[in-house]
Amino acid sequence: MTQVNAKLAKLNRVERNAWTKQNIFEAATKVVGKHGYAEASVARITEQAGVAQGTFYNHFENRQELLDQLLPKIGLDMVEFIRARTGTADAARQEISRFSAFFDFIREVPEFLRILNEAEFFAPIGYQKHLDNISVAYVRILRRARAAGAIHDYSDEEFEAIVHMLMGARGYLSRRYSYSADGVTAVPEHVISAYRKLMTRGLFNASGDQDTP
């Protein structure tokens, strides 16, 4: 057996291990996305993954540990997704884009909605991690907009509160307008226009508000 083969064999072993973990992870994403955290028993997850229950505990300390990893991981995908769609327009239009892109992401990754919404109660550690990830980045964006003159008269503390309002609003709206029996539908146009008006008039210096040219 050559060194290459030995290396390959070793790699294969490590890879196989990683594959199994990823496999369980994806199974959990599907199960939680479809049935919610409460119904995501280890039995259900491992069945979906096609492995034995005991295998689960070779890769995760316990059920909760996995659940707490779900949201932060997908949350980063979301951040990347939104960033890629934000463009280089003025700050207000960018914010509308982010708002829209959020709902696009929900349709792209339908599991995300439940994973996000239920996390607060079923995966509080993961939820907090996600919250920090998002709000820090969001406040930074608002600060830049303020530095660029696109926002007046908001303090850093107020930014933080605003960000929480925006996140809360999105969550609520997503539950209200995007859920459906099975599957996620697009958010209606009037939701976006309402958001645009509230933001461009309330937060930004009105440049993105089509209705007040």
Next chain:
Amino acid sequence: MTQVNAKLAKLNRVERNAWTKQNIFEAATKVVGKHGYAEASVARITEQAGVAQGTFYNHFENRQELLDQLLPKIGLDMVEFIRARTGTADAARQEISRFSAFFDFIREVPEFLRILNEAEFFAPIGYQKHLDNISVAYVRILRRARAAGAIHDYSDEEFEAIVHMLMGARGYLSRRYSYSADGVTAVPEHVISAYRKLMTRGLFNASGDQDTP
């Protein structure tokens, strides 16, 4: 046994029946408020109420039925509480009052926060009922403000979206700023000022915004 006695006995029985149900109801409020829906087992609720487990099922079809009644009932108390504190100032200032009063209410009735926040996942039917109660009333308020000239340029559909944003924002903020180890604390001033700015500039015709007199 006279007819009077019979009637009295019957009345007593009915009263006692109602009292027991109310007793269980209040016990559930305490338990859910303190430990959350997930920990609100029938055993725990009946123990808190001082009745046997079996008694529970003489008054409620099943555990879920009770849980789903919790939020709508307290929700109405909240509506009344906020209405009483709203005053007769202009529409924008009234909205700020409502926002403030909401946070006052959760300090008045500390159980409300958990009952509200967790309801979406643990008592979805009750949650929906509450949602309808609130949003219908809220949209009506906004329509009146619009009719009175305090709001321009928002359609009815957009109102509905706005209301959901406001409710989402409140929920989020309440979880972020009002929870604490044991007990509920006041929401910081900068949260209220941020809300005021966003609302007076974004939704109303700016009259309530102290910063733009």
Next chain:
Amino acid sequence: MTQVNAKLAKLNRVERNAWTKQNIFEAATKVVGKHGYAEASVARITEQAGVAQGTFYNHFENRQELLDQLLPKIGLDMVEFIRARTGTADAARQEISRFSAFFDFIREVPEFLRILNEAEFFAPIGYQKHLDNISVAYVRILRRARAAGAIHDYSDEEFEAIVHMLMGARGYLSRRYSYSADGVTAVPEHVISAYRKLMTRGLFNASGDQDTP
């Protein structure tokens, strides 16, 4: 329904409850006696008792609590059994009687052997309770013998050590000579004579030693 009937009905309920608990208790005695504590799973015990697993937890906090009650309870039966067989001879002969009666009891209640011997590791709380029960009573007996002039030259502390030796010796011997494939057999005569010699010469004033008249 007369008061008597009502009382009977109520008693029946209480009695039935006590019966179930006793039922589980006896099932546990059988299972532990036959297969040992380690194999005495709740499933096995409840199956033996003919009740559902859940029923177990209506009567015992957890598995360990029951296991820890086993030995002390049977231990008291043993004390009574031995006391009834001790007679009124001189102190040395009484001690030989107790030694003999212990082995008689083992044959009377074959489960006792495992319940006693394994308790130290599988039911340490119950074991300690039993230990205290026994050693306190035993030391008292030795003190009386000393007061009556049947024992010389042993201090209270030494009595305690002696008692532990006696108990240890019995345990060891019982395991060695009384166990058998399935069932408990009589202890051979030479074990008793060895014990008699050791005791009458070593502890007592030799009156009970047939070989030195």
Next chain:
Amino acid sequence: MTQVNAKLAKLNRVERNAWTKQNIFEAATKVVGKHGYAEASVARITEQAGVAQGTFYNHFENRQELLDQLLPKIGLDMVEFIRARTGTADAARQEISRFSAFFDFIREVPEFLRILNEAEFFAPIGYQKHLDNISVAYVRILRRARAAGAIHDYSDEEFEAIVHMLMGARGYLSRRYSYSADGVTAVPEHVISAYRKLMTRGLFNASGDQDTP
């Protein structure tokens, strides 16, 4: 590859093999001594040894086989330790020395106590082997004492019973007086004096009893 190299390599392999087995063995001794047989999972033992779980099964048929080897091996160390400390005094004094040396040994090798005491239930085969080792040797000692005139009036069968009593007494006393939160402490003087009195008066011809010179 030269023959020398081949031989070296082979030797190394054998040595390495022996070393690994010894390594696992010592790890098991530590684990059982500290946490008891019940907690001595293969995972824990191999972790302590710094080898993979699978490696275990290259050296032992199964978990039980290893556990059953533990006591007999250390038991022989004990025999040697006691023999070295027994001296050449008269038979009764020698017996007291052995009794004392036993307690010295459990302080020297603190793991021994648990390995010995729990073995009866968790490693019955090893326990039996140990029992045979000890009792055969002990009976031989007593026979010699009898031949030398230090013991009268005990038959061989009675010797066997006596030995079991002595061993049982030691086990019991060691558990009672030598265990402590963490570590093993010396046995109190009054335990030794009680033993001396019982033995010198009950078994031997009283020469070792200081109190009856």
Next chain:
DNA sequence: CATGAATGAGACTTCATTCAT
């Protein structure tokens, strides 16, 4: 011979609900 992931049986415990009294 070493590795360590995979297996799956089985353990304890919880809990909503039923039902005879």
Next chain:
DNA sequence: AATGAATGAAGTCTCATTCAT
């Protein structure tokens, strides 16, 4: 209507052992 013991399904997790690499 009140009681509370009985039920049994379901959940999480452990662990000795196997086997492909």
